[in-house]
Amino acid sequence: MLTFTNILQRIENEVKAFKLDYQPQNLYTPIEYILSLGGKRIRPAFVLIANNIYNDTIDDAIPAALSLEVFHNFTLLHDDLMDEADMRRNKPTVHKLWNANSAILSGDAMLIVAYQLISQSRPEHLKKLLDLFTQTALEICGGQQYDMEFELRTDVEEDEYIEMIRLKTAVLLACGLKMGAIIGGASKEDANHLYEYGLNIGLAFQLKDDLLDVYGNPATFGKNIGGDILSNKKTFLLISALKHASERQKKVLYNWFETKTFTSSEKIDSFRSIYDELKIKDMTEVKIHHLYNIALSHLTQLNVPEERLTVLKEVSNDLLYRES
C-alpha cells in the first residue's frame, strides 16, 4: 500500500505532467495558472486513497483523481469571480490577473476538461462515474447558490447551513472516495459507506475551516484570521452564537452587521469575545467530533481488512485536527 506522501507526490507529478496543448493559448493559460497554485489536493488524494484500499496499483484512478482537482479549481475560479475575491492562495485570482471574461470562459473550458478526464476512465465504470460526477457537480452549483443567497440573510438556521456546506463542500469529498472505490471494484455497499464517510468528514472539515478563521494560528493559517467575521459570513460559529446569544450580545452582533466603517481588529475582537462567552469554540469542536464519529462508524462497516484503512484514517484525522 502507498503512504499519504507517495500519493501526494503522485498527484503533484500528474498535475505537472498534465499539459493542455490546445489553441488558443489565452484560453488555457489561466487554467494552467490556477492548477499551479497548489492547495491541499485533498480531493484527488481521496480518489486515490479509496482506490488503494481495494487495489495495489492506482493507475486506473488517475484520470478521475485529476478530474476532481480540475473541477474543484474550476469552482474556485468561478466562485472567486462571483465573490469578487482578489486573492487565492496568496496569489491574484484569475479575474484580477486577466479579466472577468477570461475567468468565465477559461472556467467553462475547465469544467469541460474535467468531464474529458472522467471519460478516460475504464469503459466498464464510465456510466457510474459520470452519473455520480454530474449529480455532485449540480449539487455543488446548488451549494454556491445557497451560499450567495445566505449572504443577504441574517436568519440562516443551523440546518440550512449544514445543508449548504453539504452541497458546497462535503459531496465532492464523498464523490472522490466513492469514485476511487468504484474504480477499485468495491461492492456497492462499500462504495456507499465510503461516500457517507466522506460526507461527514467533509462537513467536519468545513466546520474546522470556520473554526480556524477565528481561532487559527495566524502564522500557519493560509488566509487572514477573521476574514469570515469581517464579511459577516454566516458560519457555523456565527449561527451558533446568534442562536445562544443574550439580547445584549445579539445587539452587539447586529450592530456590527450594519456598521460599514470600522477597525478590523476591533470587530474581530468583539466577535471573538462573544464567541468565548458563549463557548462557541467548544460547541464547534463537539460538533466536529460528533461528525467524525458518524464518519468512523461507516468505516467499521466496510468489508476490508482494517489495515487497508490506515492512510484514510490518518489523513482524515490530520484534516480535522489541523492548525492551518
Place this chain on the structure above:
Amino acid sequence: MLTFTNILQRIENEVKAFKLDYQPQNLYTPIEYILSLGGKRIRPAFVLIANNIYNDTIDDAIPAALSLEVFHNFTLLHDDLMDEADMRRNKPTVHKLWNANSAILSGDAMLIVAYQLISQSRPEHLKKLLDLFTQTALEICGGQQYDMEFELRTDVEEDEYIEMIRLKTAVLLACGLKMGAIIGGASKEDANHLYEYGLNIGLAFQLKDDLLDVYGNPATFGKNIGGDILSNKKTFLLISALKHASERQKKVLYNWFETKTFTSSEKIDSFRSIYDELKIKDMTEVKIHHLYNIALSHLTQLNVPEERLTVLKEVSNDLLYRES
C-alpha cells in the same frame, strides 16, 4: 421517415416536457427561462435528422438532441454576459433579468445538465458521443476566445475569421449530425461525411448571418439590421471590404471605427454603400454557394439511398437561402 415539421414538433414537445425539478429553484429558473425563448432549434434538429437517415424511430437520439440544445443555450447565456448583450430573441438576457452571478452559475449548471443528457444515451455509444461532445465544446470555447480577441483588432484576415466561425458555430452543427449518425448505427465513413457536411453548412450559415445583418429584411430579421456594423464587428463582409477597398474607402471605414458618437443610420448607410461599390454581397453569396457545394459533395459519398436525404437537403437549403 419524418418530415422537418414532425421533427421540430417533437423537439418543442421534448423541450417543454424537460423539467429540472431540482433545488435550489433560483439556480434552475434562469435555465428554464432561456430554454423557453425558442430559437431555430437547428442543432437538436440536425441530431434527429441525421438519426432518421439511418433509423425510422428517433427515440434513442432524443437525449443527445436535447443536450445540444441545452449546451447551445448555455453558450448564449455566457456569451451574452461576456458581450454585455441586453437582449436575446427580443427578451432581456439572463444577466439583465437576474444578475451576472446568476448568469455565471446557472450557465455552469446548464453545461453540467448537457453532459447529464449525453450520458443518458445508450451505453454502446456513450464513449464516442462523450469524446465528440467534449472536443466540440472545447472548440466552441476556443471560438469565443478568438471572437473576443478579434474585437480588439482591425487586421483580422479572412482565414482567421473562417477558423473562428468554424470553432464558434460550425463544429456544433457538424457534431449534431455526427451524433445522430453514430446513434443511428451509421458507418464511421458516413458519420465523418455528415460531420464534414455540417461543418461546411455551418460556415455558410454564419456567412448568411453576416449577410442578413446588412441586407436582411428588417420586417423578418430577428435582430436590428446593421448591429454588426454599429459595433465594428469583423464579419466576413467587413473583412472582405477592407481587403478590396481603395485607399479612400479604407479611410472612410477606419474613420468610422474611431468615431464614438454618430447617427446609426448614417454609419450603416456609409458601410453599405462601400459594400455595394465593392460588390461584397455577390462575393459573400459566391462563398456561400461554394461552401454549400463542398457540403453537398459529402452527401453524395454517403452509403444510403438518396431519398433518405430529402429532409436534410431541404433544411440546409432553407437555412442558406433564408431571409431571417
